[in-house]
Amino acid sequence: MNDLFRWDYVFDHLDEIQASTLEHLKLTLLAVGVGLLISFPLALLAHRVRWTYGPITWVTGVMFTIPSLALFAFLVPFTGLTVLTAEIGLVSYTLLILIRNIVSALDAVPADVRESAVGMGLSPGQVMWRVQVPLALPVILGGVRIATVTTIGLVTVTAVIGQGGVGTYILSGLRSLVPTFTILGAALAIILAVTMDRLLVLVEKLVTPWARSRSARTA
Amino acid sequence: MSDPMISLDGVTKRFASGSNAVEDLSLDVPKGETVVLVGPSGCGKTTTMKLINRLVEPTTGTITVNGVDILRQDPVELRRSIGYVIQSIGLMPHRTVEQNIGMVPRLMGWPGSKIADRVRELSEMFELDATLLKRYPSELSGGQRQRVGVARALAADPPVMLMDEPFGAVDPIVRERLQDQFLALKAELAKTIVFVTHDIDEAIKMADRIAILNTGARVEQYAPPLEILRDPANDFVRDFVGAERGLKRLALSIVGDIDVEKGPVVSRTASVAEAEAEMDRSGFDWVSVVTDGELAGWVDRDALKGVSTVGDAKARPFSAYVTAEDSLRQALDSIVTSRTNVAVVVSEGQRYRGILTLEGLSKGLSS
Numbered sequence: 001m002n003d004l005f006r007w008d009y010v011f012d013h014l015d016e017i018q019a020s021t022l023e024h025l026k027l028t029l030l031a032v033g034v035g036l037l038i039s040f041p042l043a044l045l046a047h048r049v050r051w052t053y054g055p056i057t058w059v060t061g062v063m064f065t066i067p068s069l070a071l072f073a074f075l076v077p078f079t080g081l082t083v084l085t086a087e088i089g090l091v092s093y094t095l096l097i098l099i100r101n102i103v104s105a106l107d108a109v110p111a112d113v114r115e116s117a118v119g120m121g122l123s124p125g126q127v128m129w130r131v132q133v134p135l136a137l138p139v140i141l142g143g144v145r146i147a148t149v150t151t152i153g154l155v156t157v158t159a160v161i162g163q164g165g166v167g168t169y170i171l172s173g174l175r176s177l178v179p180t181f182t183i184l185g186a187a188l189a190i191i192l193a194v195t196m197d198r199l200l201v202l203v204e205k206l207v208t209p210w211a212r213s214r215s216a217r218t219a
Numbered sequence: 220m221s222d223p224m225i226s227l228d229g230v231t232k233r234f235a236s237g238s239n240a241v242e243d244l245s246l247d248v249p250k251g252e253t254v255v256l257v258g259p260s261g262c263g264k265t266t267t268m269k270l271i272n273r274l275v276e277p278t279t280g281t282i283t284v285n286g287v288d289i290l291r292q293d294p295v296e297l298r299r300s301i302g303y304v305i306q307s308i309g310l311m312p313h314r315t316v317e318q319n320i321g322m323v324p325r326l327m328g329w330p331g332s333k334i335a336d337r338v339r340e341l342s343e344m345f346e347l348d349a350t351l352l353k354r355y356p357s358e359l360s361g362g363q364r365q366r367v368g369v370a371r372a373l374a375a376d377p378p379v380m381l382m383d384e385p386f387g388a389v390d391p392i393v394r395e396r397l398q399d400q401f402l403a404l405k406a407e408l409a410k411t412i413v414f415v416t417h418d419i420d421e422a423i424k425m426a427d428r429i430a431i432l433n434t435g436a437r438v439e440q441y442a443p444p445l446e447i448l449r450d451p452a453n454d455f456v457r458d459f460v461g462a463e464r465g466l467k468r469l470a471l472s473i474v475g476d477i478d479v480e481k482g483p484v485v486s487r488t489a490s491v492a493e494a495e496a497e498m499d500r501s502g503f504d505w506v507s508v509v510t511d512g513e514l515a516g517w518v519d520r521d522a523l524k525g526v527s528t529v530g531d532a533k534a535r536p537f538s539a540y541v542t543a544e545d546s547l548r549q550a551l552d553s554i555v556t557s558r559t560n561v562a563v564v565v566s567e568g569q570r571y572r573g574i575l576t577l578e579g580l581s582k583g584l585s586s
Contacts, residue, residue, distance in 0.1 A: 110309070110312075112305060112307040112308070112309040113309045113310075113311060113312065114309075115274070115305065115309055116303065116305055116308070116309025116310075117309070117311070118274060118298070119272055119274055119298060119303035119305070119309075119381075120298060120299070120303055120322060120323050120326075120371075120372075121295050121296070121297075121298035121299030121300075121301075121323060121326060122295070122326065123295045126326070131311060134313045135312065135313055208313070209355075210312055210313045210314075210355040210357065
């Protein structure tokens with residue numbers, strides 16, 4: 001066990017590695033998904049009712065600063081060693097990133113576009129869903145990217161409360177001092193983060209063809 | 220004005236900032252006319268326009284469109300029945316030209332084929348190439364965007380159009396072309412249009428009726444362009460209309476509006492003596508020569524030396540003519556640049572109608 005990295009371990013445990021990577025991904029996507037569901041209405045509120053923006057970012061900002069390990073330790077007595085405990089932590093870390101991005105994305109929609117939309121007879125809901133949200137999408141998706149990559153890193157910590165993911169390997173490495181485990185866990189987390197980042201850039205381009213044509217023109 | 224399309228009655232709108240206010244404004248826009256609101260910046264002309272589609276709600280007063288109090292109407296429904304064009308156009312950057320133009324019809328639930336037909340019709344009307352329809356607004360030139368903006372406002376064929384400096388964002392040459400194009404369309408479309416500009420020349424060109432607004436949207440004068448140029452109601456209007464009031468009037472009137480003088484004219488079969496008598500009668504030292512009513516040119520005393528009839532002399536062509544449809548401004552240009560100091564008026568090609576002189580022009584304007 002003196003080798004730094006033992007590929008034979010990897011080849012012998014491909015199924016297990018795949019399973020924990022998928023588990024990691026599931027925890028991440030659930031956190032970002034729920035994070036979006038909570039952030040979106042809060043961001044809309046902050047965008048429409050300006051004075052709420054300060055309090056909302058203050059609360060989510062405080063949540064963001066709580067060390068994850070401490071948060072889990074605090075939650076376990078109430079919610080146990082469960083997915084719920086993991087997700088409460090993970091979701092709360094996505095909120096600040098997502099809310100800030102959504103609000104600034106909505107603010108950046110040109111005033112004349114909004115005015116002409118209202119002037120042409122779009123209802124408030126249509127202005128929001130057919131004009132503001134589509135135009136804000138590139139920036140919103142940028143926020144989703146940051147939140148996803150951040151969450152992938154944080155999910156490694158949820159292994160502590162037995163929720164699986166590639167953090168399990170890092171934890172094993174820590175306990176057994178076998179570097180293969182630590183490196184495997186870290187490498188998987190990095191690969192996952194980079195893959196998701198590239199994938200979301202692709203999604204962003206696919207859903208915003210008009211932005212692509214503009215950059216193609218100015219290029 | 221028995222049947223105004225838009226009527227503002229005692230309308231006041233105040234803003235916290237104090238500027239752009241409208242104070243007790245009453246104004247009727249007759250059906251089918253283009254009314255241009257013109258005035259210095261901050262006078263409340265844009266506010267007045269936005270009151271009509273409820274982008275701004277009045278503090279007090281009543282506004283009716285087609286006889287219906289707009290405050291009792293659903294604002295969304297109201298706006299769909301009113302075309303709206305703003306200076307920055309505000310095309311949807313994430314929608315193609317086609318989707319932008321078809322926006323209001325789609326909101327109103329038109330079937331797809333009808334929308335496609337309408338988009339095609341409008342793009343032909345505004346000379347937008349079919350290849351442009353699939354592009355995004357960021358890929359268009361300024362003039363193209365402006366035309367898409369106007370086409371979009373017309374898409375659902377609204378009876379009323381509100382246009383806030385619609386040609387303001389393009390260079391003067393393109394602007395003039397867009398104005399001409401719109402004037403030609405306007406004649407066919409029979410829309411009631413409220414048009415806002417700060418440019419008095421644009422107002423004179425586009426308007427059936429101009430409202431000159433002072434601070435607080437106070438109406439200093441509300442009259443057809445010619446009347447404003449001829450009889451400015453007060454010093455404010457005089458200053459606003461500017462120094463070239465006379466020239467602007469000339470641009471608005473056409474030769475057909477005023478009487479032409481007969482001028483010195485003889486048939487080519489006339490004798491030299493008759494031609495000289497005609498010069499003496501009219502006080503010119505030259506005479507126009509016509510053959511069966513068609514203008515052949517002109518001859519002077521020198522050209523008549525040694526010939527027996529006018530037809531034997533070599534008639535020289537006039538350097539320029541004007542027709543009944545030309546503006547008096549063009550006639551004036553013709554007068555001052557011609558060697559003879561007259562503008563020759565012809566119709567249907569070369570049929571001689573008479574002449575215009577400086578005196579004739581100023582007499583025609585003052586009548």
